[in-house]
Amino acid sequence: MPKYGRKHPRRTAAKGLFFPFEAINLNAVDVKVIMLGSSYIYYVMYQYDEDFRKLFKIHADFDVQMDNTPTNIDKMAAFASATIKKENLREFTRDAVARMVEHAVRLSGSQTKITARFNEIVEMLCEANTWASVDGALLVDGDHVRRAIEGKRYRANKYEEIIQEMFKEEKYLIDTDGSKIGQVNGLAVLGIGEYAFGKPSTSKVRTNPFSASLSSISCLISSPVNALLKLTEFMRAVFLANSINPFWS
Secondary structure, three states: OOOEOOOOOEEOOOOOOEEOOEOOOHHHOOOOOOOOOOHHHHHHHHHHOHHHHHHOOOOOOOOOEEEOOHHHHHHHHHHHHHHHHHOOOOOEOHHHHHHHHHHHHHHHOOOOEEEOOHHHHHHHHHHHHHHHHHHOOOOEOHHHHHHHHHHHHHHHOHHHHHHHHHHHOOOOOOOOOOOOOOEEEEEEEEEEOOEEEEEEEEEEOOOOOOOOOOOOHHHHOOOOOHHHHHHHHHHHHHHOOOOOOOOOO
16 A cells, blocks of 8 residues: 555645645545435436445435325424424414425425425424514414415516516417417426426427328437428428418418
8 A cells, every 4th residue: 555645745835845645544444434415416426437336335315205194294293393492483383383284295296295305394484483573473373484485485486477577568478269270288387496387388280281191300309400300390380371281280
């Protein structure tokens, strides 16, 4: 084993002295290393670093939600109680705890689940306590929790409001009456950080009036002729809009 852990020892800028790095004999030390991080970083390291696969063989992936059962609801209430005591917050009323659990269910995105992102629950409890302090209340009630939830949404929904204004100003137009061949309305969910919202959108399809069969452009989207396909669709829309064909929309 080499004497130093690096080829080039560290030199101090003041006196030009060398302080070598001592090597560690791993065979003489019983060490267990636990790394915490996101699933994305884990899979990237596992895919591209062979040593990572050898050194970190046990993978524990914690879920961000749990089942919406009476037992887990009681555990969520107990977690809130422990957080209130730890952070020295005001006591929460039954209505406040109920609104907290309702918000935890909403964060999971499913009525049958409860979120396990406890840091967001803690932030909400602290903010609700702040609203109670502003009102001079001795207890945190459901209205304080509601204001905390709405306040966080108000601080994060800037882009949602911009899109809504575009609809009001008729910059975005969507037909909601009647029906059209090859067109369907839908709702796209946009996520910006920890906030997600729905944006109404329209999906359309065009077919070639001179083609004997229908083909999906999505199958060819990764080919080098992607730009040509887009140009072809544009030319069809401009010059063949008045073509009489039962497959044209």
